[in-house]
Amino acid sequence: MTSEDKGVDVPAQRSAGSGAEVKDAASREVLLKVTGLQKHFPLKKGMLQRSAGAVKAVDGIDFEVHSGETLGVVGESGCGKSTMGRLITRLLEPTAGKIEFEGRDITHLGVGAMRPMRRDMQMIFQDPYSSLNPRHTIGTIVGAPFKLQGVTPEGGVKKEVQRLLEVVGLNPEHYNRYPHEFSGGQRQRIGIARALALNPRLVVADEPVSALDVSIQAQVVNLLDDLQTELGLTYVIIAHDLSVVRHVSDRIAVMYLGKIVELADRESLYKAPMHPYTKALLSAVPIPDPKRRSAKSERILLKGDVPSPISPPSGCRFHTRCWKATEICKTQEPPLVALKTGHQVACHHPENAPDQAPGETVTAAAREAIEIVKVQKPEADEVRKPEAEETAADDGATSSDTPEDSPKE
Numbered sequence: 001m002t003s004e005d006k007g008v009d010v011p012a013q014r015s016a017g018s019g020a021e022v023k024d025a026a027s028r029e030v031l032l033k034v035t036g037l038q039k040h041f042p043l044k045k046g047m048l049q050r051s052a053g054a055v056k057a058v059d060g061i062d063f064e065v066h067s068g069e070t071l072g073v074v075g076e077s078g079c080g081k082s083t084m085g086r087l088i089t090r091l092l093e094p095t096a097g098k099i100e101f102e103g104r105d106i107t108h109l110g111v112g113a114m115r116p117m118r119r120d121m122q123m124i125f126q127d128p129y130s131s132l133n134p135r136h137t138i139g140t141i142v143g144a145p146f147k148l149q150g151v152t153p154e155g156g157v158k159k160e161v162q163r164l165l166e167v168v169g170l171n172p173e174h175y176n177r178y179p180h181e182f183s184g185g186q187r188q189r190i191g192i193a194r195a196l197a198l199n200p201r202l203v204v205a206d207e208p209v210s211a212l213d214v215s216i217q218a219q220v221v222n223l224l225d226d227l228q229t230e231l232g233l234t235y236v237i238i239a240h241d242l243s244v245v246r247h248v249s250d251r252i253a254v255m256y257l258g259k260i261v262e263l264a265d266r267e268s269l270y271k272a273p274m275h276p277y278t279k280a281l282l283s284a285v286p287i288p289d290p291k292r293r294s295a296k297s298e299r300i301l302l303k304g305d306v307p308s309p310i311s312p313p314s315g316c317r318f319h320t321r322c323w324k325a326t327e328i329c330k331t332q333e334p335p336l337v338a339l340k341t342g343h344q345v346a347c348h349h350p351e352n353a354p355d356q357a358p359g360e361t362v363t364a365a366a367r368e369a370i371e372i373v374k375v376q377k378p379e380a381d382e383v384r385k386p387e388a389e390e391t392a393a394d395d396g397a398t399s400s401d402t403p404e405d406s407p408k409e
């Protein structure tokens with residue numbers, strides 16, 4: 001990462017004060033509150049388009065996001081993370097539940113009523129290749145939110161767009177260039193500049209780095225982190241594995257088949273995960289400590305695929321893949337409850353906490369549910385925060401580089 005990224009100059013935007021202040025987010029006001037949120041996509045079949053059930057993509061989730069914090073949301077592909085992100089930014093209409101933003105119920109606001117709210121909540125998308133219109137210059141792309149909202153920033157749109165490009169570490173002189181002239185990392189910076197244009201309060205980033213090269217991932221994650229400190233942003237960052245959100249999240253929600261199965265402070269979740277699913281996900285995360293990196297460790301391989309969200313398993317949805325499952329797990333859905341301060345889990349037999357259904361016998365299927373493998377943890381495939389700045393190849397996104405002299409990844 002470059003020094004330009006670090007010392008972002010943001011005079012016209014909301015300032016958060018010190019980073020420490022920002023990271024003490026749990027004590028801050030609740031910016032977003034989600035209660036019983038559901039999204040069921042109806043399935044139709046035949047010529048008559050008869051109803052044939054529904055994909056229960058998000059199936060009753062509750063959480064809060066505090067002003068200035070980062071909530072990481074993780075889970076395997078198809079567990080409903082993107083749908084959740086699109087619901088909270090109101091790009092999708094919920095089937096049930098409630099979404100409150102700054103205390104206001106926005107669950108069913110129409111397009112017109114949502115327009116002014118859009119300034120306050122923005123989304124960054126996964127694919128920096130398809131999320132930018134190839135026929136528009138980056139000036140037009142980053143300036144689009146001003147046009148859509150009918151807002152003229154002080155000094156005019158061009159000046160503000162150039163300032164935003166600088167804020168995200170791009171050369172403001174590249175205002176008239178097209179997306180194809182930029183590398184993946186640079187395009188994601190363009191997406192970030194566009195998201196920041198209207199000085200939002202909440203930014204939902206849906207897998208913001210998963211389409212990027214590993215060395216570039218660290219730079220973009222660091223940029224998001226720096227921007228949060230500078231601008232007082234609140235983030236919901238969606239990722240499919242825990243290594244991406246590890247350094248930037250204050251709290252982490254783990255999703256499985258449309259449900260939140262664990263929600264905890266980062267420290268608590270990494271040190272003592274309670275849900276067996278989280279434990280399995282964590283066992284796949286590379287060890288960040290360089291001294292321990294060559295250490296052998298155990299990886300929990302979950303056998304079997306994620307069941308279909310059209311007809312999820314009864315009781316605890318994870319019971320078909322869990323090595324601790326008992327009869328109660330098959331029949332009773334465990335509620336998401338706080339078993340420790342700041343640590344909620346939905347499990348009858350949690351790890352690192354008293355068993356909620358002691359005396360139950362593990363089912364025969366559970367004994368076959370996983371495979372434990374000894375692995376030498378790889379060194380390279382992780383998002384490292386400080387080291388990445390020293391070692392990662394620059395993605396050419398500095399204000400002094402040009403797209404020509406910085407080859408695309």
Ligand SMILES: Nc1ncnc2c1ncn2[C@@H]1O[C@H](COP(=O)(O)OP(=O)(O)OP(=O)(O)O)[C@@H](O)[C@H]1O
Binds near residue numbers: 055077080
């Ligand atoms: N518009 C839609 N119509 C029908 N089903 C949908 C729709 N959008 C998503 N789904 C389904 O909802 C479920 C959750 O999808 P979602 O994209 O939210 O998961 P995800 O955790 O973000 O996965 P990924 O990491 O692969 O994007 C999946 O089974 C998906 O196929």
